[in-house]
Structures are given as C-alpha cells and as structure tokens.
Amino acid sequence: MGCFNCFRRVSEDACVVKRLDFTYIAVAKAALTSEQLKQHQEKTNFIIKVPKGTRDLSPQQMVVREKILDKIISCFKRHGAKGLDTPAFELKEMLTEKYEDNFGLMYDLKDQGGELLSLRYDLTVPFARYLAMNKLKKMKRYQVGKVWRRESPAIVQGRYREFCQCDFDIAGEFDPMIPDAECLRIMCEILSGLQLGDFLIKVNDRRVVDGMFAVCGVPESKFRTVCSSMDKLDKMSWEDVRHEMVAKKGLAPEVADRIGNYVQYHGGISLVEELFKDPRLSQSQLALQGLEDLKLLFEYLRLFGIADKISLDLSLARGLDYYTGVIYEAVLLESPAQAGKETLSVGSVAAGGRYDSLVAQFDPKGHNVPCVGLSIGVERIFYLVEQKMKISGEKVRTTETQVFVATPQKNFLRERLKIIAELWDAGIKAEMLYKNNPKLLPQLHYCEKADIPLMVIIGEQEQNEGVIKLRSVASREEVTINRESLVAEIQKRLSES
Amino acid sequence: MGCFNCFRRVSEDACVVKRLDFTYIAVAKAALTSEQLKQHQEKTNFIIKVPKGTRDLSPQQMVVREKILDKIISCFKRHGAKGLDTPAFELKEMLTEKYEDNFGLMYDLKDQGGELLSLRYDLTVPFARYLAMNKLKKMKRYQVGKVWRRESPAIVQGRYREFCQCDFDIAGEFDPMIPDAECLRIMCEILSGLQLGDFLIKVNDRRVVDGMFAVCGVPESKFRTVCSSMDKLDKMSWEDVRHEMVAKKGLAPEVADRIGNYVQYHGGISLVEELFKDPRLSQSQLALQGLEDLKLLFEYLRLFGIADKISLDLSLARGLDYYTGVIYEAVLLESPAQAGKETLSVGSVAAGGRYDSLVAQFDPKGHNVPCVGLSIGVERIFYLVEQKMKISGEKVRTTETQVFVATPQKNFLRERLKIIAELWDAGIKAEMLYKNNPKLLPQLHYCEKADIPLMVIIGEQEQNEGVIKLRSVASREEVTINRESLVAEIQKRLSES
Known part of the structure; x- marks a missing residue:
C-alpha cells in the first residue's frame, strides 16, 4: 500500500482513515517529471490529515452543529440547569477504575514530567469529581464538551474518537424517581424538538438486571462481565451474545438460556406488574426494589405525558460500570412506529441512568451524593440532520452578513x-x-x-x-x-x- | 511538606498548585483517632484536584465567560466570519517547527500505538493546516476553543496551561493592509464593547524588526533568537533584555545599544514619517517596505476611526515564529490615559499579525495563502471582568428559570x-x-x-x-x-x- 505518486509506504493508520474517507492525501495525481518527483518526495514526507477518528467541522457543518446544540442547551436551561466546565484532561488516577472494561480506551498524555494525565472519557466522572472536590451536596448542571475514546472509529457510522457530549445531571438526595422522570422527560423534549422522526426510550434498572442474573444462576463474581456481554444485544444477535456468555465468560448453557428468556421482555407499566408476579424474578429482593421504583417511574412518566415513548426492556444493560439504579437509552426508529409491525432501530442517540455511589469514590470520607443524568450523543444526531438536509437540498448560510x-x-x-x-x-x-x-x-x-x-x-x-x-x-x-x-x-x- | 492529617508527602506539583489556590486538598482538618487515621490514609491515597494549570469553571464563572464569548463572537460575525472547528489534537508532525523556541511547551499524547499526537498549541496552525488540506485560497473564519501549553502557570495572573482562545483570521491574496486594518478594527470593537477601560494597540512589522536588526549589526542567523529576547520587553526591563542579548545570545554590546535606542520609539503616523528619514533604518529595503505598509495601515485606521488607539512601537516583536509582516498586541491601561502622565500597562489581552508563509509549510507543492489574524486571550479578560464584578458586588443568575x-x-x-x-x-x-x-x-x-x-x-x-x-x-x-x-x-x- 503506497502513496499514489511518490510510492512511499503509507502506515496502516493512514489507510484505515483513508478508507473512512475523512482524510486527504496531500499528493497531486498529475504526472510528474522525475525532477519534480524528487522535489515532491522531499516535500511530501508527511501526509496532511487530521488524527484518526477525528475531523474538522466546516462552516456549513458548524451552522448545523450550533443549531442542534442551541436546541439541546435551551432545553437544559428550561429545566433549571446551571452550566459547568471542566478541563479536557484529568489526573489519570481520577479516571482509573471508573470504566472497568473500557479503561484501555482512554487517551493518556505522555509523561513529560509532573502529573500523569488522561483526556476525559465522558463528562460524568469529571462532574462527580467536581461535586466531591467542592463538597457540593446537590446540583443540577449541564455541560457540553468534547470527550475522547480510543475506539476503532470504523464500527458504527457517526462514531468518532473525538466527539461532543451534552450532559444533564441532577445530584442530590431526593424523593425517589422524581429527578429520574425529569431526565426522561428532557430526553423526550430534545428528541421531539430536533424532529428526528419517531423514537423510543428503553428503560431498565441495574437492580433488576442483577436480580435477574442472580435468579438465573449467574455467580455474583460474573455479574459485571455478563452485563457487558448483554450490553452488546443492540449490535449482536442473542445467539452471538449467548455464545460469548457461554464460551468466553464461562456461563452454564442453561443459565444463559434463562437470561435469554428474560431479555425478550419489553413493554410498559403492565410488564412491570407482570414481573412482580414472575415466580423466579420475584425471589430477588433486589429485583423487587428495582421494580418498585420502575412502577413509580411509569406513573410519573404518565403525568409528564411521555409514557408512550418509554418501554421497559430487560435486555438493556448499559456498559458503563457506575450505574446503580434506573438506566435508559433512546433509539430512533427508522420509520414511524406502526401498530403490529416491527420497527428497526438506527442506534442510540441519548442514554443515561442513576449512579448513586460514584461521588463517594472521590470523597476521602466516603460521603456520597446520589446522582441521575443523561448524555446526548451529538455526532449521531448531527449525521442524521446532515443527511436530512442533503436529501431536502436545504441550504444554510454560513455567515450572517446583512x-x-x-x-x-x-x-x-x-x-x-x-x-x-x-x-x-x-x-x-x-x-x-x-x-x-x-x-x-x-x-x-x-x-x-x-x-x-x-x-x-x-x-x-x-x-x-x-x-x-x-x-x-x-x-x-x-x-x-x-x-x-x-x-x-x-x-x-x-x-x- | 505533607498533607495536614495523614502526613503523607505531597508532590512538588501539588504544592505549586495549592499555592496558586486552584486546588482543594481532600482531607478533613478535624482531629482523628488512630483507627480513623488509618482508614483515612487508605482512602486518601490521592489528592482530589484538577491538573496543574487547569481549573473548573463554576456556574457563576460560566455565566461571565459566556457573556464575554457572546460579545466576541457577535463581533466576529459582524465582520462576516464563518465558524470552524478542528480537533483538540493534531498529528505531532503538523505542529513541529511552527513555534521554534516554544516547542518544548507542547503537550504530547502518549504513544499508545498508531499516530503520534500533540494537543494544539494555538488555533492558527490548525487553521493553516485546514486551508492547505482543503486547498482553500481564501476564507474569513473565526474559531473559539481551548488550547494547551505546558508553561509554568505561576508566571502571570490569569495564565493557565489550558485556556480558551478566540481567533479571527482572513486568508487570501488581497490588496495591502485592508484586511490588516480590519483585524485592528475588530480588536478595538471587542475591547471597547467589553468595557475594560482604556486600551492601546501596539503595532510593528516583522520586516521593520528584521531591518532594524540588520542596520544595528545583528548577524542574520541571530534574528529570531534576538527577536525572542526583545519579545520579553513587556515583562523585563531593557537592562535585563540587553544583558540576555549580550551574555546569552552573544550580541556585541554596541549592537545591543543600537537596538536599545530604537526600542524606545513609539508614536503614530508621524513616527512612521520620521523613520523613513532615519539615516540608519532607511538603509534597509526590508524596513522601508514595512514602513510603506505601516503608512498605508495608519491611513486606513484613521478612516476606520481608530487611529488614536494604535501606536507604532519598535519594541514589539511577538514571540511566535510564523509572523512575516504587520504584528500587533493590545494592552489595557490601568487608568484612563491622561495627557502627559505615564500610564501603566496591565498586560496583553489580544494579539496577532500577518503570517504569509505558514500555509505553504503544509502544502506539498508549496502553494501559499497569505493570512492575517488576531487572537483574543479570554482568561485575562475573564479575570478582569470577574474582579470588576466582585468590586461592584454585581450578582449573576446562574439559571434562567422563570x-x-x-x-x-x-x-x-x-x-x-x-x-x-x-x-x-x-x-x-x-x-x-x-x-x-x-x-x-x-x-x-x-x-x-x-x-x-x-x-x-x-x-x-x-x-x-x-x-x-x-x-x-x-x-x-x-x-x-x-x-x-x-x-x-x-x-x-x-x-x-
């Protein structure tokens, strides 16, 4: 694999990026004389490009991006959130052990003397660090900023190594499910406001997940690793996930099959009622606590006028390790949901949940602040809005000159x-x-x-x-x-x- | 130097930061029993803080920050600029050799396999890279974003290792001094709009600087290094700068003294006229070219109604290596300028200049795009606005709840x-x-x-x-x-x- 004209070897990195079409190889394709070629070789001893998995936003893209961010931020403000900014990098030890399986994906800074630093992986852990550091017992805040993850950028369309997140979180000790319901309401307001078509928010509870694992016979030591397999159900079939659970994670096949039975369940408040009576699941006190909260949550969602957008889905696990209670994930449906017909998901655009013990991990006395929040994935939304505009031929002005x-x-x-x-x-x-x-x-x-x-x-x-x-x-x-x-x-x- | 309670050693880094008062040592000052102390020692095996030279922005600070940014961005838009965003890091080779003396101050990312990356040091070099990569021959763009420099954060108040820059640049081949004059006009509009008190913009030209060096007898090989000494004149006395030039940079004392004579000059259009007649300086064709442009510039500044805010200052050098023509730097004056009285500068808040050969460094064929631009240093302005608000007791709302x-x-x-x-x-x-x-x-x-x-x-x-x-x-x-x-x-x- 070489450069078109000067025949130098191109690194594997460059090739991957080229295939993904967000780079530009700085060589002219015109025929060159050997003298020109020599000069050219000297000059082009580098490929002019942005780092793998990152991109520039052109003026056209910036206009679209800003429209999306404006809508999101004005919703956060409508719900009384305060703004916050944290540094792009944190002390490495602040981020360690917060992401478990994903920890290898962090961007570390080179040790140039002084502190060991890593680029932030999300906005949630810095928020928890901020609360602990300033001894804040309650705060409703939003934050918009870039985060960095060393993932292979090829996996899913609209997934980058540098991307923008919009977070809203409510920290503090409150009566159950009221802030949680508001987070779901915010996700609905934003997704409706952006007019991305029909959407659905899947809801579950970590306690229901753990209770389900327990009654299915998963050893407690394997809860987290089995959870991270289950989290892949939106990208892999149950058969493949089952295979991973049995072959890689060492679950007994009958245990996996019991899980396989539960992960098919999805529905509204009536499913919650049914699960209370489920002979196996109702054996778990933990699961019952989760169901109790979900029942209350659904009642509040009804009062908020959004119950029809929310579906309890026992297959929802959420990869991040810090969730402790309700978890949720919003997916866009390719076409408006039609009664009786299967709708196809085009991927998650917003997600979040309750994390009640993260702040304590930063507090030297272990003081805790329960939190619940959500994160909007702007790149995916941006990709969809851009596509929609391309199809409609809508033009954007990149300046405001009058x-x-x-x-x-x-x-x-x-x-x-x-x-x-x-x-x-x-x-x-x-x-x-x-x-x-x-x-x-x-x-x-x-x-x-x-x-x-x-x-x-x-x-x-x-x-x-x-x-x-x-x-x-x-x-x-x-x-x-x-x-x-x-x-x-x-x-x-x-x-x- | 140890932690208050657990007596563990605190690293030198932590101490510096503590002195600067933007950290928080996560230990309670209350007396502890030996058992509590042991638990405490286990728990507080880390100090909860942000990295050296960085800080969180609280909701109060965010409101102030946003007000400042809004004013700056609306000025950029008033002048027809388009928005742009570039990644936080670039390929290390893109940034190499653009900053000369300052290159040691770059944050490198750890080599985790793949490309070698560095956090951006300013927004100018990524802009030049963007122009070359997309083969753009003209563009008027603004960009607001964080940049990172590994400087000792203690030097000057309001100087951080992570800080926000607001840049406006005009790229393209145009008639002389028209875009340059607009850049100065923008700096005036922004500084007036922010009501920071009286200010002055020092102007010079790299060709005048180099011409002056030549006629003073500086060997050409020492132009850049002597230039970077001269750039310290706003922080050091002429005696100290002279000492550096002679003792460290190896200039002959009489050469340094000749420079010392010129750097005292400052004034308006009449100084430009005088310098044309200066027997020594007028020997340099390069200096004459620079003076020719400065003369034109002052005429345009008068038409723009801002000539009284601009002062030709032969001591102005600007540290960055990529400037090729007009350079400028805005300083706030502590009290309104009074006729006949010396006014005291409280530091640079905005700066920029012409860089006509930077884009060519990225273009494999050496195609060039002349550029001129400016950068607003938000931290310094932010510090001043915050101080002003503290004194006036002005309260800010951190939410917009109605x-x-x-x-x-x-x-x-x-x-x-x-x-x-x-x-x-x-x-x-x-x-x-x-x-x-x-x-x-x-x-x-x-x-x-x-x-x-x-x-x-x-x-x-x-x-x-x-x-x-x-x-x-x-x-x-x-x-x-x-x-x-x-x-x-x-x-x-x-x-x-």
Missing part, C-alpha cells in the same frame, strides 16, 4: 472604508471586498453567493449629490437615499424582514 | 408534575422541588435564592375551585387565576417584564 458595501467605480476604497465603519459602529453586520478597485460584477456575485440581503452602492454621482444607493439583492430593486439616513434606513429594513 | 411550581400542602406531587409538564410544553423555564411533600418555606427560599421571578401555587382550595395562585416573588403579590389560563397569563407576564 449589508455589503460596493462601488462600481475606481478610487472609492476610502469612501467604502468610512461607510463600512459607520455600519459596524451601528452594530450592522457588513462586508466589502478587500480590493482597491473591484469591478461591480464580482461584488454582486459575492452577495448572491453569500445570500447577503442588502447592498450599499457608492459612486461618483452619489457622492456628488450626497446620496447613496440601497439595493435589495434578491429583488434587484434599487433606491437612492440621503447619505446621512443610511444607517436608519438599513435598520428599518432589517427590522422589517 | 417559574417555580409550589404547593403549601401534602399530596400535591402529582398535580405539580402535571402543571410543570404543561409549562415545559409551552417552552416556559420551570422548576419544582424533588420532594413528595415539601414545606412552603423552603420552596419560597429556593425562589428567592435563585431569583426566580414567578411562583405558581396549587393547594386544596385552589384545586377544588379550578383556580391557581400566581405569585410575584419580588413584590410578594399574589393573584388567583383560572387554572386553564395559567400558561397564557404567565406568558403575558414574562413578555411584559
């Missing part, structure tokens, strides 16, 4: 500079070409291409008469106004549109 | 849940206590503490009569309204306030 200052004649640079400064002084978004003597046509083209609504035109005649032309780019209508009423006239037009 | 849903009686949780869902449905920002049966007083306190303007109160009497109470928290006035007109009434009140 007025363009133009001239059809030479020697008007100084006048244009004075006019544009006047507009900026008035807070008007304005641009002009950085040329001494531009021709009129490129100035018109610039406005049309950038969708700038208004154009101010100054020329010799206008200057002599103390007037100026104002042109609507879309309608091509021009009016001549007094030079001194320029700002007022533009502000009037902008406020009307 | 309505609180309360009850004075037991058994109204379900009713409160229904009401709050109705408010959320209408887009109203609403909160309630997560308690089944809260007492009225804590609910009132919550509203007062969080500055929530409106309170909805539901009780038995109200429910029986189909009404609800609406209370203004500030005036304590209560009105009883029909239950079904609740949302409309709240929206009316919110639109009026």
